[in-house]
Amino acid sequence: MSNKDPLNWMLSEAIGSLARAERLRQQFFVLQSAGPRETCWEPPIDVLETDKELLILVALPGVDPEQVEAVIQDGVLVISGHRTLPAELRNARIHRLELPQGQFERRIALPVGRYAVSRFAVNGCIAVRLAKS
Numbered sequence: 001m002s003n004k005d006p007l008n009w010m011l012s013e014a015i016g017s018l019a020r021a022e023r024l025r026q027q028f029f030v031l032q033s034a035g036p037r038e039t040c041w042e043p044p045i046d047v048l049e050t051d052k053e054l055l056i057l058v059a060l061p062g063v064d065p066e067q068v069e070a071v072i073q074d075g076v077l078v079i080s081g082h083r084t085l086p087a088e089l090r091n092a093r094i095h096r097l098e099l100p101q102g103q104f105e106r107r108i109a110l111p112v113g114r115y116a117v118s119r120f121a122v123n124g125c126i127a128v129r130l131a132k133s
Helices: 006-027
Strands: 028-030 039-041 045-049 053-059 069-073 076-083 102-109 115-122 125-132
Touching: 045 102, 053 076, 069 115, 076 125
Parallel strands: 039 102
Antiparallel strands: 028 039, 045 053, 053 125, 069 076, 076 102, 115 125
16 A cells, blocks of 8 residues: 555555454354353355255364264254364464364254265365265
8 A cells, every 4th residue: 555545545454354354253153052152163165966965065174074073953954063273283373373263063954855964074174975865
């Protein structure tokens, strides 16, 4: 930004702050069903469907698929777990921490049907496969 136009600089900074705040708002939410105001974050997903299955890709780089729970409750797929910093990094100086840490949960309404649930890791994502019965 030019030093000659402080108004444009201030507007640009304000817009950038609003964009960052909106990204945080979309990533984090308060989980109503958990304890008193337990804060969770919501990982981004892609949902794909074929004749034989639904495939949900959950962006969870660094999370072990065995540590992710995927259950169907009343027609809603609930994907939950916890992301923590690796033990060897817990005392490191943090310069930037953009990947959310802590408890996460994502709820996805499913089409009516019966499904067999499995999960696996693929390209930094956890894939949840719902085979149609």
